[in-house]
Amino acid sequence: MIAHPLASLLANLGRPVLQALAALGRVTLFAGAILGHILRPPFYLRELGTSLLQIGWFSLPVVGLTAIFTGGALALQIYAGGSRFNAEAVVPSIVAIGMARELGPVLGGLMVAARVASSIAAEIGTMKVTEQIDALVTLSTNPLKYLAVPRVVAATLAMPVLVATGDAIGIMGGWLVGITRLDFNSATYLKNTVDFLEPWDIGSGLVKGAVFGFIVALMGCYHGMNSARGAQGVGAATKSAVVSASVLILAANYILTEVFFTS
Amino acid sequence: MITLTDVHKAFGPNKVLQGVTLTIPSGTSMVIIGGSGTGKSVLLKSVLGLVRPDKGTITLDEVDVTRTDRDAFLARFGMLFQGGALFDSLRVWENVAFRLMRGPKALPKPQARDAAIEKLRRVGLKPDTADLFPAELSGGMQKRVGLARAIAAEPEIIFFDEPTTGLDPIMAGVINDLIREIVTEMGATAMTITHDMSSVRAIADTVAMLHGGVIRWTGPVGEMDATPDPYVQQFIHGRADGPIESVR
Numbered sequence: 001m002i003a004h005p006l007a008s009l010l011a012n013l014g015r016p017v018l019q020a021l022a023a024l025g026r027v028t029l030f031a032g033a034i035l036g037h038i039l040r041p042p043f044y045l046r047e048l049g050t051s052l053l054q055i056g057w058f059s060l061p062v063v064g065l066t067a068i069f070t071g072g073a074l075a076l077q078i079y080a081g082g083s084r085f086n087a088e089a090v091v092p093s094i095v096a097i098g099m100a101r102e103l104g105p106v107l108g109g110l111m112v113a114a115r116v117a118s119s120i121a122a123e124i125g126t127m128k129v130t131e132q133i134d135a136l137v138t139l140s141t142n143p144l145k146y147l148a149v150p151r152v153v154a155a156t157l158a159m160p161v162l163v164a165t166g167d168a169i170g171i172m173g174g175w176l177v178g179i180t181r182l183d184f185n186s187a188t189y190l191k192n193t194v195d196f197l198e199p200w201d202i203g204s205g206l207v208k209g210a211v212f213g214f215i216v217a218l219m220g221c222y223h224g225m226n227s228a229r230g231a232q233g234v235g236a237a238t239k240s241a242v243v244s245a246s247v248l249i250l251a252a253n254y255i256l257t258e259v260f261f262t263s
Numbered sequence: 264m265i266t267l268t269d270v271h272k273a274f275g276p277n278k279v280l281q282g283v284t285l286t287i288p289s290g291t292s293m294v295i296i297g298g299s300g301t302g303k304s305v306l307l308k309s310v311l312g313l314v315r316p317d318k319g320t321i322t323l324d325e326v327d328v329t330r331t332d333r334d335a336f337l338a339r340f341g342m343l344f345q346g347g348a349l350f351d352s353l354r355v356w357e358n359v360a361f362r363l364m365r366g367p368k369a370l371p372k373p374q375a376r377d378a379a380i381e382k383l384r385r386v387g388l389k390p391d392t393a394d395l396f397p398a399e400l401s402g403g404m405q406k407r408v409g410l411a412r413a414i415a416a417e418p419e420i421i422f423f424d425e426p427t428t429g430l431d432p433i434m435a436g437v438i439n440d441l442i443r444e445i446v447t448e449m450g451a452t453a454m455t456i457t458h459d460m461s462s463v464r465a466i467a468d469t470v471a472m473l474h475g476g477v478i479r480w481t482g483p484v485g486e487m488d489a490t491p492d493p494y495v496q497q498f499i500h501g502r503a504d505g506p507i508e509s510v511r
Binding site for chain 1: 308311312313333334337338342344345346348349350351352361362365366412
């Protein structure tokens with residue numbers, strides 16, 4: 001029997017949709033399993049400490065460098081755009097709001113996704129293909145609890161700190177460009193930054209940071225744990241972790257912005 | 264006693280185990296031989312619960328392994344993995360003492376370290392290897408560390424997955440002798456999978472040959488050479504001609 005062309009088209013459209021929904025279901029179950037283990041002993045505090053160091057402390061340089069250049073470029077762009085409406089004075093406040101609400105968490109999240117999701121996926125993927133995860137099971141240790149939970153908790157805790165640091169460095173980048181290139185008075189720049197920045201501008205960015213940190217570690221662990229065999233499998237898992245974490249960060253950012261600022 | 268009854272396992276269309284029935288009495292050393300890809304590792308992982316069989320039952324002392332408390336069940340086992348499967352991020356002694364430092368009977372760190380060094384000594388490694396990372400060790404040393412980890416908690420049952428693969432003949436002999444000594448000394452039940460015939464002769468009390476998804480032959484190691492089974496004869500003599508296809 002020859003399939004109707006419309007049925008064939010629908011089948012071709014439906015297959016990837018079903019695959020995407022199945023993947024979403026697997027990720028949701030994985031996230032649920034991790035959340036279910038967070039408050040139940042045993043707690044691997046040493047692994048949590050190591051993960052905090054790896055994810056938080058060692059990400060500071062990349063987040064700081066991203067923030068300082070972004071803050072500087074933002075000041076130049078706002079000044080150039082603002083000068084069309086004689087609104088150059090808004091540079092300090094827009095740089096501060098832009099960094100705190102959007103660019104700090106989003107760019108920080110993307111940089112951490114590139115650095116951390118890839119590293120987690122490669123590490124856990126390698127552990128899987130070299131049977132280290134099977135070895136954990138035979139040693140009565142739940143791999144999800146030992147490998148995934150500390151990383152997810154560490155990323156969720158560390159990201160808001162990284163975002164706050166990135167915000168401060170980004171605002172400082174704008175201030176540096178403002179006083180050296182745009183003829184702003186230093187004290188006035190800082191006063192305008194503080195006067196127009198509200199607590200929720202910073203708070204919303206920190207909440208976004210925590211969500212993005214959760215996403216980054218979740219994707220790294222999920223793709224690492226589901227890595228196929230061999231070097232190619234680990235490579236594919238690493239790539240998928242970075243891509244999926246980045247896309248999910250951008251999607252989550254839009255949703256959170258809708259929730260926080262449109263009501 | 265470990266008993267497998269009519270165990271089946273398939274991965275997609277690939278039927279790996281097609282009705283394995285086997286008994287390993289307590290305190291004996293069973294070696295399972297068979298060509299590459301015949302399902303030896305799958306069989307071993309099925310007993311440990313790392314792979315779930317599609318059909319059949321596996322019991323340990325007449326208790327179904329799928330219906331027992333996992334932690335208590337696994338606490339009775341030690342396993343030496345083919346590639347060692349040492350944790351890269353932990354030092355040698357932390358690998359060996361991994362189980363000792365966890366669980367309700369966890370030892371304090373200094374005692375766990377002492378116990379790990381004692382086990383390292385038992386497998387012929389000097390105490391100064393304890394603070395190295397696995398990547399700093401040779402293949403033979405990694406195997407010994409894996410063996411020390413497998414016996415660290417003095418398990419009742421020890422599994423060895425291809426214990427001599429990738430080792431030179433002398434190091435393979437050393438590992439075989441260690442396994443035999445340790446199994447005898449501990450009175451443990453051992454299940455080894457290998458296609459190295461020198462390991463079979465050194466380690467086994469009984470031998471089972473897995474082929475075509477079923478146990479083709481089983482018997483005492485002393486009767487292996489005399490069996491008329493053409494599959495066993497082809498395998499143990501490494502002949503290209505015979506009922507086992509050379510292209511699989």
